[in-house]
Amino acid sequence: MKSIKAIDFFSGAGGMTKGLQLAGIDVFAGVDFEPSCKDTYEKNNNARFINKSIVDITAKEIKSLFKDNISKGDYTMLAGCAPCQPYSMINTRKKQDDDRKTLLDEFRRIINGVKPHFVLMENVSRLNEENPYFFKFIDMLDKNGYKHEYKVLNAKDYGVAQNRKRLFLIATRVKKLNLSFDNIKAKKQVTLKDVISHLEPIKHNNPSKNDILHKSKELNDINLRRIQSTPLNGGLRTAWSDELKLNCHKNKQVFLDNYGRLAWDKLSSTITTKFNQYYSGRFGHPEQDRGSVINSVSTPNFS
Structure with missing residues (x-):
């Protein structure tokens, strides 16, 4: 059975990485510009922490990482949750020139250059195609032949004691696969x-x-x-x-x-x-x- 090898962008201390690993996905590296996350990330996830801003990373670097860490026939995945504060409803001091808004566009740039088999993105529930960066993200997926779906999910419906709505996007270039949020079963609250x-x-x-x-x-x-x-x-x-x-x-x-x-x-x-x-x-x-x-x-x- 083919395995999925993944890199987690905006990894922080590794919450997304750990969840993907528990689901059977081999996340071998996380990328984040905050150096204090390194020890926690590496000790909890047994994965490499790359202390670098996505702005300074090229698609060529990511391709090289995959080349060094995958076997023939493996699938590749890029996952990422760009900082959500610029889009959050509780952020009452939003700035039009908030540099963090462009980080979603940087993630789009990397995906466009690497073209992994799978893409996973998570962000605040109010993010939609009226947002110019999200619109460009969806357009990039379409132009590269990805099948994709996005939906707002609430953690409370999946065994978590927290009212937490988030937008999730899944995409794949693997034609024989049918990714759908309908395949996820809700759990007892x-x-x-x-x-x-x-x-x-x-x-x-x-x-x-x-x-x-x-x-x-x-x-x-x-x-x-x-x-x-x-x-x-x-x-x-x-x-x-x-x-x-x-x-x-x-x-x-x-x-x-x-x-x-x-x-x-x-x-x-x-x-x-x-x-x-x-x-x-x-x-x-x-x-x-x-x-x-x-x-x-x-x-x-x-x-």
């Missing part, structure tokens, strides 16, 4: 309690002595009082006295999830880069007076 209730209770200023990742960002006095005043198991800041409320929240009921607690019998909010900051969304623990911790969001079936 799980709740927050199912996946993190077993974790050791800790305080915001007292991390676990057994797990270095089981620690919460320490709260200042006012935020400690705020979370203590928030009802357990899904409570919101609407229960606070006026002295605890920010001026911008006193007269307007906006972004109610901010400073909220998660609920045991529901899903987690979408995890963002600032999930460990209690005030950045509904990231308060359902019962303990603290925010979220790294090892809970990295727990299987949570992210």
